[in-house]
Amino acid sequence: QVQLVESGGGLAQAGGSLRLSCAASGRTVSNYAMGWFRQAPGKEREFVARISRSGGNTYHADSVKGRFTISRDNAENTVYLQMNSLKPEDTAVYYCAAARGLGTTTVRGYDYWGQGTQVTVSS
Secondary structure, eight states, rough: OEEEEEEEEEETTOOEEEEEEEEEHHHHHHHEEEEEEEEEETTEEEEEEEOOOOSOOOEEOOOTTTEEEEETTTTEEEEEEEOOSOGGGGGGEEEEEEESSSSSSSSGSSSEOOOOEEEEEEE
16 A cells, blocks of 8 residues: 655645655555546545656646646655746645545545645635
8 A cells, every 4th residue: 555645735836836746655656547636615526647657658637737746856756846826716726646546637536645735826
């Protein structure tokens, strides 16, 4: 089993940037496809981005495409989400997740979750 801890959230102005990190422990993160999700108050958790075990394949939600980039450093057992050109609608709790399978765009496709990190974007 893998444990995931997110960090890097905080307050940013619209147009600014933040870099989220997801540190894995317990098992090496290279065993898992990884994803980022977010959940705004009163809304369902939604997919943001996913990355394959090797990092060679990535996929981003249309809402963040061109602004956010998922990456991973398997040697450091860490997955990242670089967020640029932030918008107020990006405000949410961001969650890192690990999938024993291929990893999908749905919550059900992931087996392990972190506790989340708050991102707040002011206009």
